[in-house]
Amino acid sequence: MTTVVRTPDERFDDLPDWPWQPVHVDVEVDGLDLRLARVDEGPADAHPVVLLHGEPTWGYLWRHVVPPLLDAGHRVVVPDLPGFGRSDKPQSRDWYTFDRLLDALDQHLDAAVGATPVTLVVHDWGGLLGLPWATANRDRIARLVLLDTGLYRRGARMSDAWWRFRDHVAGLDAFPVADMVDGACRTDLTDEVRAAYEAPFPDPSSHGGPLALPLLVPIDDDSPGADAHEAAWAVLEAWEDPPVLLVWGEHDPIIPPGVARAIAARIPAAGEPETVDGSHFLQEDAGPAIGARVARFVAETSAAHDRDRDEEGDGGPVVVDAMGRACPLPVIDLAAAVGSHPVGTVFELLADDPAARVDVPVWCRMQRQRLDDVQVHDDRTVFTVTKVRDAD
Secondary structure, three states: OOOEEOOOHHHHOOOOOOOOOOEEEEEEEOOEEEEEEEEEEOOOOOOEEEEEOOOOOOHHHHOOOHHHHHHOOOEEEEEOOOOOOOOOEEOOHHHOOHHHHHHHHHHHHHHHHOOOOEEEEEEOHHHHHHHHHHHHOHHHEEEEEEEOOOOOOOOOOOOHHHHHHHHHHHOOOOOOHHHHHHHOOOOOOOHHHHHHHHOOOOOHHHOHHHHHHHHHOOOOOOOOOHHHHHHHHHHHOOOOOOOEEEEEEOOOOOOOHHHHHHHHHHOOOEOOOEEEOOOOOHHHHHHHHHHHHHHHHHHHHHHHHHHHHOOOOOOOOEEEEOOOOEEEOOHHHHHHHHHOOOOOOEEEEEOOOHHHHHOHHHHHHHOOEEEEEEEEOOOOEEEEEEEEOOOO
């Protein structure tokens, strides 16, 4: 019988920049009962952004990515995989298989978001599991964001740095979680942050997940999971919609930016990969910027999708709130969309007519709205409601 370790709650008390309490769900995976944990913050009816961590991290990796998404009005869901974070941890590394981990993820997302389409953001092993899940559940995907991850493909060769990592882990009885994370960041982690990465693992009996996952990465056509990855590639290579964004650590030695370019070249919906000044755990190096970029991606692609879908548009502006909801309407009706929202709501105005973009501040005064942070870009104007009142 498989022994399951449940990390004591007090080990997660007072972690730096991690104020959120877990939501739990009970699942059964191949006959084993597990309690899985996630962070689930933001309005329940808002667009859900799901952030999937990898090896050997947990939801804590996303702590600087979450606030910009919450500020943008999204619901943010951050699951911990079995064996990681505040989720239960089967003790034996032999329990961990690709199929069991994928089954656990499927059940967890069913419980968390149901059939609601999500923006799925994947990193490292979050992609090895999340991309097969996404391609098998395409109607539940609003858009994809890939961060330093990948899928096995026939004839591919892993980097030398990855092989050194795999060979090193194969000989371990306990996993040096904080050392591994710290060594793949450009940012030097503080002692408190290092301790937060170690918090889920009170002793070596809880290290089954971190020890197992590097050895589960498919390395040839006969590896478990290779068929699922090939099936995912078959879908992605014809994936023209929903949109796909790739953001990569410029200095990642494990999955270097060349991998991002190769992935983008095979996915029709993907643009040119973007890079940040970061290493493999780029969330540590550029977390707030990544969160802001994902929020902007949701807004941009929601507006573009609605413009393409709505044949009644007359070339006028589109109001996009930070939850990604968009509707074409005449300029004179914009007051109805803006005035009903609370102070602090962020909007974007998108229009084909440059005059409509530049004249937004003038229009706002005419419509008796007080706004600030008006930033005119090449293709959009971003503004924030600070006060709604009648004209003096």
